[in-house]
Structure formats: C-alpha cells, structure tokens
Amino acid sequence: MALVSDHILSLVTFLPLAGALVILLCLARRPTAAGWLACGVALADLGLAVLLWLGYDPVPGTDQFVERAAWFLGGRVQYHLACDGISLVLVLLTALLGPLVILSTKSSLSQRVPLFMAMALFLQTAMIGTFLARDMLLFYVFWELMLIPMYFLIGIWGGPRRIYAAVKFFIFTMAGSVFMLVAILYCWFKAGTMDLGAWLALDLTPTEQLWLFAAFALAFAIKVPIWPLHTWLPDAHVEAPTAGSVILAGVLLKMGTYGLLRYAMPLFPAAAVTAAPVLAVLGVIGIVFGALVAWVQTDVKKLVAYSSVSHLGFVVLGLFSLTAQGATGGVFQMLAHGLSTGGLFLLVGILYERRHTRELADFGGLAHGMPAYASVFLITTLASIGLPGLCGFVGEFLILLGTFGSSQLPHAKLLVAVAATGVILGAIYMLWMYQKVFLGPLGSKKNQGLPDLALREWFVLVPLVVFMVWLGVGPNLVLAKVGPSVERVLEPLTAPGLVLPHGDPRPAPLWAVPAVLGGGGEVAP
Amino acid sequence: MITVPPVNWPALLPYLVIGGGGLVVMLVDAFVRTLRKDHLTALTGLVFLGAAIAMIAVKPEPGPQLGGMLTVQMYTRFFDFLLLGIGLVTTVYGSAVYSQDGDYRPEFYPLVLFAVLGMMVLVAASDLLILFLGIETMSLAVYALVCGRRGELRSSEAALKYLLLGSFASAFLLMGAALLYGCAGGTSYAALAAVGGTGEGGPLFAVGLGLVLVGFAFKVAMVPFHMWTPDVYDGAPAHVTGFMATAVKAAAFGALIRFVTIALPGLAAHWSGLLTVLTVLTMTAGNLLALVQASIKRMLAYSSIAHAGYLLLGVLAILAPAGGDPGRPLRESAVVQAAGSGLLFYLLGYCLMNLAAFGVISQLGRSGGVEADQVDHYRGLSGRQPVAAAVLAVAMFSLAGIPGTVGFLGKFYLFEAAIRAQLVPLAIWGVVNSLLSVYYYLRVVVVMYMSDDQTEPFDGRNWETILLAGCLAALVVLLGVFPAAVHGLTSLAFGTMLG
C-alpha cells in the first residue's frame, strides 16, 4: 500500500490515461468491453479521489501528498504534483463526473465508442493533472492537453456544426494560452525555475506584474469565459455531445477561475489588486448579460450554456472581491455549478435522446408522462437557481457577502446590488424554461408516451442529486477543507507592504487602470 | 610542393562506408540480373547500419581531419546518426512505394546513399571548399531523386526547377567563397574567423559572406529564397519530399550553425539585423501561405519554411553577442549553449515528426502511382486506417507545438533561449506564429476524424511504412514527455563544437 499512499496523486492523475491506452491498444474493436473498462477505470479513479479526500488534513490548508521529481533541464523543470483544499474539491468533482459521463453515453453513442471512451479518460487525466500541477510547465502541458480530447469530443461526436465549433474552441483557447506561455517563459527567465513556490517569492516590479497578469488573465478569462470573451462557449456547448457539454461546463470552465485563483492572483498580487475592479465589473456584466441572453434562448442547451456564463460571473466576482470569504464562495460555487449545470446538461441530453430536439416550443407538459424525470429536473433547476438548502445558494451567498464586505474593491455595494439582480433573473429564466417544458398540457403528440428514467439514468442522476442536497445542507463539509487553503493562496494579496503600480496603496479607481496599462511601456528589465 | 596530410582512417570510416557502399549498390544493381528490389533495400539498409556501427565501434580522436578540411566531433556525429536514420527510413518508405506502384527504380538506393554522404560531409566541413563539395554531392543526388516518377510531368518539372535554382544558389556560394578567399587568404573557417574578428575584412568580405549566406538561405528555404520549395515538394514523390524536408534541412542547418558559430563569432553585430528581418519574414510568410494550401504536400512545404524561421530564431540567439558582451568567448555564454542545444533538439524533433507525416502520406494512394496529395484525400481516414490517421494526427499536433509532443519542447527550448538572448519581441512573434500554424495543421486532423468518408477512397497499401511511421510517432510523444536524456546529448554535442 506504500505505493498507493506515496504516489496517490500520480495514480489519480494517470490511471485514466492508462485505461485510455489499454482501450486504444486492446479494445479498439470491442465497443462494449471498452465502455465497461472505461467505466471501471473511472470508478477506480473516483475511489482514489475519495481516499485523497479522506486523507487530506484541512487545518493547515497547505499542499499535501507532494510528489516531486526532476523532469528536465537539470531539475529546473520538475514533475511536481501537490494537493491543497482547492485542488482537492475540484479533483473530486472531476472524478465524480467522470464515471457519470461515461455511464450516461452508453446508449446515445453509436459510432467509434472505444475512441470516445479513450478520449474521455484522456481528458480526465489532463484535467486532474491541471488541478494538481505545481510546476508551471507541467501545468501548461496539462492545460493544453485538455484541448485535444475535448476538440475530438466536439468534432467527432457533435452536432451538425461540430467542426466549426471544435475549431473555434481550439483556436480561442489556444490563442489565450500562447500569451500565457510567453509570460511563463518570461517568469522562467527571471526565476530560473518553473517551480510555483519559487515564483511566488519572485520580486517583480509593478509594471512587469501588470503585463504578466494581463497575459495570464487573458488565457484564464477565455476559458472561464469572462464577458466579452465568451463567444466560443455557446457554439461549443450546442454542438458538443452530452458528455462533452457536461465535462465542458462541469470541469473545463473551472479551469479558468481556478487558474485565476491559483496563479494569476497570488503570483502578481499588485496587478491583481489593481485589476480587481475591472475584472469584478466584467464579472458582474457577465452575470447580468448571461442571464438576459439566457432568457431569450429557444434552445434548452443554449439556455443552460448562457446560464453558465452568468454563474461563472459570480465566481469571478467572488475571486476579485479579494476577500477570503468571497473567494471561498467562489470555489464553492465552482463545485456547485459543476454539479447543477453538469446535471442540467445530462438531463437535457436524456431528453434529446428521446425527442431529438431541444427547442422549447416543441415541449410542454412533460411532467405528465415523465414524473420522475421532471422531479429530478426540478431539483437540479432549483439548485442552479440557488434555492436555500441546495448547493447553489451557499456559493452565491458567500460571494455576495464577501464582496459586500470587501475593503479593496471600490463601489463594492453597487456591484453586489447589480449582481443580485442576476440571481433574480436566474430564477426567472430557469423557472420559465421549466414551466415551458414540463408544465401545462401535453402539447405535441410526439411528447406522449416518452419513457421515464431508465435504471442506468437513475444511476447517473442520483449521485448528483444527493450531492446537490448534501452540499446545500452541510456546506461546512467542503468549506472547512477549502477555506484555509484559499486564505493561504490569497496571502500575497493582503500582505501589508504591497506596492501598487501607480504607487497609491489604495485600490485604483476604475478609470485609472487603462492609463497605467498604457503607461507601462517597458517590459525588459 | 605537395604535402601529405596525416589521414586518420578511423575518423573517416563512416564516410568511406557510405560512399563505398553507394558504389557497391550501384554495381550490384548493374550486374546482378536476378535481383529483386527487396535485396537492394536490404543491401542499402546494411550500408546504413554498417556506417552506424562504424561510428559506434570505432571511436576516433575528435578534431580536425585532413589538414583541417573537415572536423569530426560529437556535434558532427550527432548529425551523422540523424542523417543515417533519415536515410534508412527513406529507403524503407521508398522501396515500399516502388513495390506498390510496380515502378522499379533501382537508382533510388545509391542516390539516397550519396545524398547522405554529401550531407555528412556538409555538416563536418571546416573549409568552404569542402562545404561546397558537400552541398553539391547532396544536391546532385537530390535533384535526381526529385524526378523519381518517370513520365510524370510535375515530377520532371520540379526536378528541373530545383536543378536550375539550386545551380544559381551554388554559384552564389562559390562566388562568395572566392571573394572570401581573396580577403582572408584562405578558405578555412578558422581563417575567416581570424579576419572577421579583427574587422579588417572590408566591403568585399561582407559581400562574400553575404553570398555564402544566400547559398545557405536557399538550401534551408529561407524567405525570400524559398520560391522553389512548394513546387519541388509538391512535384517530388512523397518519400523524397520527406527526405528533403528532413535530411536536407537538417544538414543545411547543421552546416549553417557550425558556420555562424565558428566562422562568424566576431561578426554577429553586422548580420543580426538582416537575419532578424529574414527570420520574421520566413516565419510569417511560411505560416500565412500554408493557411491557404489545398495540397497537403504544399502545406507541409510552407510549414517547413515556417519551421526554418523558428530555427533561425535559435541561430539568432547564438549570434546575439554572447549574452550582451561581445568580448566574451561564445563557449562561456549559457545563452549560446542553450540556443545551440535547443536547435539540435528541435531539428531532431522536426525530423521525427515530418518523417512520420510523410510516411503516412507516401503509403496512401492509388495504383499507377497516384498519390493522395490533397488535404481532401484524407477525409475519413480514421475510419479506414486508424493507425495511420493517429500517426498523422500526432505528427500534426507536434508540428503545431502542442504540449506532450517533441514539437512543443523544441519550441520551448528555442523560445526560452531567444528570451534569454533578449529577443523578447521575436519570441513573442514566434509564439503568435505557432498559434497561426495551429489552424492549418488542425485542418488535416479535421478531415481525417470529423469529415465524412470519401466516395472514392485512397487505399493505404503498406504496413511496413505505417509500422515505421508509428514508431517515429511514438518517439515524438516519448521525447515530448521525457526529453532530459536527449537534450543532455544535444547539449553535449553542441558543446563539443564550441570547443
């Protein structure tokens, strides 16, 4: 067992990859066996993630289970994995969605099943690796590797405009991350190592910080996506197969906010404090914009996609409230959004399998024929809206609370007020959608006699519902693990001697930031 | 009065094995009537292996040979092994193609051997005369290889074009060498460095150097001397195109790197401005033109131009005066060391991924020697030939520089060196360019995996080629994950050249 306990992070990361290789090499012509193997591997990975959860000591909030080995360039680039509270919950979320996604696709997929399973597992390795890497190059490798399987998932098994969506997704994300690569190379040049710990101790001038922060934040903002960089998201979601949408909404979008919290903010604290008002405002715009656009959608999947823009806006607002409370709420919201929106995409997928349409106008009164399905859908919808007692509430509440009390964010109370309208709008469009689909008389004849949830679908949905309720009722379970780590990560931002680019210790007013960005011409030391 | 230089036979053994082997293969082909092409393939393979064994088994004292005409050291040995490997792979690809088409071209085998011989000499040259000899031996063989499809107009046209333009380039090189001889009183690199270092060369020296660099620029397909590349790459049979894209480029860069580090160290300041412009042009033009190509071979031709641009970035990092201090000897500069070893690593990776790609391309076709040379011909390949499609996809991702492949790490090493050499804007431009390139590489993956199948699909006809290409693709991934050992090797190799 020493092998497992010493290398648990490597195991949890690379077990899915091993499964993918076995499928590609041995089971390429046997779809059923490939499906079962993928399912088994994903479940085993979930088991490992649970072990991780049980073994994690929440009190110090430090990096634990550290694995370090020289990779190349004489150990200046390392294979360095570690897990703290933030990584922990996100790894657990990924590992939980993995088997559910694989289970959910077993009937909807007709062609190239082994390749699909391999890609799903490969994606899982890349995602978990991204959350656990503590070496910048290792992080970048995992970060970019996520693109490939997702690109295939959308491009091969997606809808009619899948190629456009896949290429757009790839190019958009890649475009952001190449600038991050330049920033990484620059920091590497300054630090002489790729180790995150050494980078945190790096002494960068405020101007350098601004440029580097901009490069990092751009990459992460595209991934989140922060308004106005979100245009790839609806395309990708609508064209992606159900499994792709679930992983995309459930985990991939969190990469952006995770990256902001883990890298962009603590590495360049002065720039983060300076830019916080801008990003917070963009977050609020995202909240309202996403909600308003979601309201006018006629395609259920697109509606859920835009609701993601809105929900992720909350996370961004929470992070850039620059308070531990807001940021912890942000991490909780990432988890909650992964569960509820992942669930919604699964449910929409189930409906699409039965009716082959997602147009709101085609539905109505489905609750008559499919009561169980309607109930599960209702719980998930309410969780997504943020009904107290379900998971969505805790995150949004903490975010608003943290932002309200933020001392570093100008006009924080105004931002909270605007963001709160997003909550209301969220309730409106979600319930409006629910009403159109499930309530009223059974409209079309095609909607009659649709089968209710099958056993396999129960297996997929019940864990999600359980967690949605559990987290809503007992959020401390997660908050206790996340909180100390968030405080540690945000330490550089609250350090007393923080020198801001414009020399003013007080947070910059909104209009001052562009002037500073424009004034900072010199990059080279 | 003639003086006989001491001949260090062990050091020259690999060249003799390849050259002699080429002659033997020629004669065997001419005399043995009952020969099958498999025999020639095996014989050629044996010659390559023999040369490799000669290099491993006989370890000569490294240093200048034949009175300083060429230098044998770990740097040249690195390229020798690389070139032998490419030659071997090309032989296997080629014989597979010829056996499919029923078009038996026995002269292919000695030509590959002679081309490799020329390349090895080219990289080892320490004298402009030997450099010219190497370039010509290589080029003459490659000219003939390009028209490898008898009776096909495009192939002959490509060969003629390549011959004419190549002759011009050689003439430039020769003219430059003559001018340099006039200024320096000798043709050895050392003599050039002695004159260049003092700055007494005068305008004629500069013109001569410029002309020699034009000769190099032609061989590595640097903009604006790249015009021949797409036509020739398109016209030549795919396995020869692969040979040109990898071996010719690797050898030319090997020689160029040696030339600029040994003969030009004091002249960096004069040339880096011009080279910067050419680097930017090469990267950008290559990528922009590749975007609009419908032919996969033309696309890869432009992509090879773009990759030449990335490699030139590394050359610039070497030239950037030794970390800001022109007086310091090159070998003391960590930047030069990083750039040089990065260049070698990149070249190795570049050769691996291109060979893998061209392997897949060469084995796909119709009877009668029709190649699948349009991107559209690869529609739905993943369904018919999953392994071949996966290999090509890996090669494309690697060429695009996606992490987890050797293409990413090669670019990482190069851009990192460029940033350390204070070439930050160029490095950023390189990164932006590699983003641009993602689009056209992805297109190949899109048609293979996401488009519907063709009505008249091309057949994959050869499992040996796919097996070999698969091994190369595996190496691409392996080196992309575990680069440390090989990068250590390239670092050591480059170090030996600096002395």
Next chain:
Amino acid sequence: MTASAVPVLLVLLVAVLFAALFLVLSYWLGPRRRDPLKESPYECGIPARGTVQIRFFVRFFLVALFFLIFDLEAVFLYPWVLVFRSSLESGAAAFALGEMGVFLAILVTGFVYVWRKGGLEWQ
C-alpha cells in the same frame, strides 16, 4: 592587382567598340535592295527545306553528357601530372598515385554502370 587588370579591360573595350563601330557603319553605309531571294535563309545556295528547329534524337544529348563527364576527367588529370612530378621528389608519390587511382576507380565504376545499364547502346 587592379593595375594589372587595366590592359585586359582596355583590350575588351577596344574589341567591343570596334565591333559596334563596324556594325553601325555597315548599317549606315551599306546599300539595301530587297527581293524574296535575298530574304530567304542562306543554305549553301540551295533552297531551304524543312524548319529551322530540327529535333535531335535524344541519344545525342546523352552522348554529349557522357563525353562531358569523361572528358573533364582528362582536364583534372593534367594538373595532377604537373604536381605529381614534384611529389616524386617529396616522397608523396605513392599517396598521390593512390588518390588518382581512387578517382579513376570511381569514374570507371560510373562508366561500367553506364555500360551495363545500356546507356551506350544506340537503340
């Protein structure tokens, strides 16, 4: 070095000038009377037949090429002979002979290859 080139340049200049001078003079002074016979191409006094662009059998080119290749070897032999005399005195004769032997052996290999491949056969 430049001074010694002046006479050569002068000779070249004079040659070009004279040629140009006579061309211009004949153009100006020469009487011209056009008739069809004078306009036709001159071919030993008999009327021209066929076109000017005659197609040669491709073998002629091959033979020309072989001639060039094997003739150049003789050009290379000549300076070697001159140097060989001095190498007799310096004791490097065996080496020089060996080198030329290798050179000729490679050429002969090429010759044999051409022969065996039928490059020398007319049909």
